[in-house]
Amino acid sequence: MDNPIHIINLSRMVVMGSDLWGSVKPTIEKLGYKNPIVLDDKVTRGIVGKKVTDDLNCDHFEITSPTMDQVNSVGDIIKKEKYDIVVSIGGGSVIDVGKLAAFNVSVPFISYPTVASHDGIASSRASIRDGEKKLSVEAHPPIAIIADTKIVSQAPYRFIASGCADLISNYTAVLDWQLAHKLKGEYYSEHAASLSSMSAKVTIDNADVIKEGLEESARKVLKGLISSGVAMSIAGSSRPASGAEHAFSHALDMIAEKPAMHGEQCGVGSIMTMYLHREDKYKTIKEALEKIKAPTTAEELGVSDKEIINALTIAHKIRDRYTILGESGLTEMAATKLAKVTGVID
Numbered sequence: 001m002d003n004p005i006h007i008i009n010l011s012r013m014v015v016m017g018s019d020l021w022g023s024v025k026p027t028i029e030k031l032g033y034k035n036p037i038v039l040d041d042k043v044t045r046g047i048v049g050k051k052v053t054d055d056l057n058c059d060h061f062e063i064t065s066p067t068m069d070q071v072n073s074v075g076d077i078i079k080k081e082k083y084d085i086v087v088s089i090g091g092g093s094v095i096d097v098g099k100l101a102a103f104n105v106s107v108p109f110i111s112y113p114t115v116a117s118h119d120g121i122a123s124s125r126a127s128i129r130d131g132e133k134k135l136s137v138e139a140h141p142p143i144a145i146i147a148d149t150k151i152v153s154q155a156p157y158r159f160i161a162s163g164c165a166d167l168i169s170n171y172t173a174v175l176d177w178q179l180a181h182k183l184k185g186e187y188y189s190e191h192a193a194s195l196s197s198m199s200a201k202v203t204i205d206n207a208d209v210i211k212e213g214l215e216e217s218a219r220k221v222l223k224g225l226i227s228s229g230v231a232m233s234i235a236g237s238s239r240p241a242s243g244a245e246h247a248f249s250h251a252l253d254m255i256a257e258k259p260a261m262h263g264e265q266c267g268v269g270s271i272m273t274m275y276l277h278r279e280d281k282y283k284t285i286k287e288a289l290e291k292i293k294a295p296t297t298a299e300e301l302g303v304s305d306k307e308i309i310n311a312l313t314i315a316h317k318i319r320d321r322y323t324i325l326g327e328s329g330l331t332e333m334a335a336t337k338l339a340k341v342t343g344v345i346d
């Protein structure tokens with residue numbers, strides 16, 4: 001097929017500002033929905049979940065884990081009670097469960113992130129556990145995103161640093177995508193790739209001004225994460241924002257005794273895969289991460305040298321996606337050398 005149909009699903013509204021709990025109701029009204037349900041968890045209920053639920057005068061459901069069981073229970077409740085829109089208030093799990101549950105029963109979903117630690121807050125993909133396996137499932141992007149700079153800036157700074165690291169890692173994701181396009185003829189969108197790289201560039205350019213407790217910093221990161229989500233929507237896959245550095249992070253999630261945060265691991269992965277792509281550029285990534293106070297070493301991630309090396313050697317098997325790691329991946333010797341030369345391990 002020369003011209004296969006390519007559908008781009010985008011969010012309709014982004015509401016950005018400070019202290020936005022009162023904006024959820026008018027947003028739902030503007031979108032024309034009447035019967036919302038709020039999803040939150042123990043922590044985010046106290047932060048803003050209860051306020052939003054009271055303002056909407058609606059039901060809420062507490063998410064305890066990002067599992068398929070939970071996705072199915074939420075889907076059943078939505079159908080039974082005929083809710084017509086889902087509002088997820090939280091970090092990873094609440095957003096992921098809400099996104100997929102809403103998609104499965106064909107109702108729209110609003111994302112109200114309380115942290116800005118990864119680009120899942122605006123993307124169409126949900127990361128869900130099914131038994132032992134962690135799945136990345138395609139759903140729809142949120143119909144609206146409530147980007148509350150006050151809430152996000154008040155969360156522990158580590159989340160913002162992790163979000164920045166996830167954005168910076170877009171650089172290597174795009175390089176991997178270009179490689180797959182050239183070597184494997186994979187579909188490539190210049191617009192999606194440019195937008196994704198731009199989110200990385202703006203983050204690196206702003207590395208000096210991203211600071212703890214500042215709403216302006218939260219705003220910058222939220223904008224970047226939303227742009228990154230749009231890049232994925234244009235591409236119709238996570239390709240623009242997920243290459244070998246993400247495979248490395250998923251590998252660490254599987255094997256590390258105590259994995260770090262998604263964005264933190266992707267940032268460290270990006271230092272190493274940038275070295276493989278362009279030796280002269282890895283320091284740019286590393287220095288930006290250092291300025292933002294995101295981890296750049298195994299020690300700072302809280303994982304062992306052995307776990308870093310093992311993750312590097314299995315990363316190419318994580319998913320069927322061509323990257324700089326090639327089809328056979330790195331040998332233990334090559335992985336050790338790479339981690340050492342980039343200063344990730346001693």
Ligand SMILES: [Zn+2]
Pocket residue numbers: 118119166241246262263266
């Ligand atoms: Zn990511």
